[in-house]
Amino acid sequence: MTSALGPGGRDRDAEGRARSARPRDGLGRPLPYGAEGVARQPEGVTRTPARTLAEAQALLDAGRPFHAHEVFEDAWKSGPERERGLWQGLAQLAVGLTHAARGNARGGARLLRRGAGAVAEWSAAGPGRERPYGIGVAELVEWARGLAARVEGGEVPVDAAAAAPTLAPRTARGDG
Numbered sequence: 001m002t003s004a005l006g007p008g009g010r011d012r013d014a015e016g017r018a019r020s021a022r023p024r025d026g027l028g029r030p031l032p033y034g035a036e037g038v039a040r041q042p043e044g045v046t047r048t049p050a051r052t053l054a055e056a057q058a059l060l061d062a063g064r065p066f067h068a069h070e071v072f073e074d075a076w077k078s079g080p081e082r083e084r085g086l087w088q089g090l091a092q093l094a095v096g097l098t099h100a101a102r103g104n105a106r107g108g109a110r111l112l113r114r115g116a117g118a119v120a121e122w123s124a125a126g127p128g129r130e131r132p133y134g135i136g137v138a139e140l141v142e143w144a145r146g147l148a149a150r151v152e153g154g155e156v157p158v159d160a161a162a163a164a165p166t167l168a169p170r171t172a173r174g175d176g
């Protein structure tokens with residue numbers, strides 16, 4: 001994708017859509033042009049749910065929740081409509097962790113609670129949704145609400161890698 005600075009100095013792609021060409025750090029914060037940044041996740045990638053979870057988990061474990069959010073965003077945009085709420089909720093959890101790691105207690109707690117609510121609501125909507133793709137929904141909701149409370153209590157910034165959730169128990173991921 002080629003980008004050029006358009007009117008107002010904003011990065012634009014060939015179709016004129018806003019695209020930030022600025023390098024970013026591991027938490028997705030923009031760095032000055034020319035700085036060494038962390039590689040961005042490619043946009044618009046269609047993955048299987050298992051691959052989505054594996055890639056997102058690896059990014060979360062590496063302390064890169066902003067990048068995990070981009071993987072979840074691809075899943076909600078390319079996956080079945082009936083799963084949209086699940087993937088959106090997971091993306092909100094990743095963004096909440098991102099904000100908490102950046103030191104934004106208010107935004108981090110709000111997004112962690114919103115994501116927990118979305119995932120819990122999606123899971124409660126029908127049979128077979130308690131452990132979609134091996135995701136420990138109850139455990140994930142508990143993690144998010146607990147981290148939100150810690151963040152609201154002043155525990156910011158958090159270490160994104162140390163605070164990262166486990167999306168699916170080891171046995172569900174096939175490595176235990």
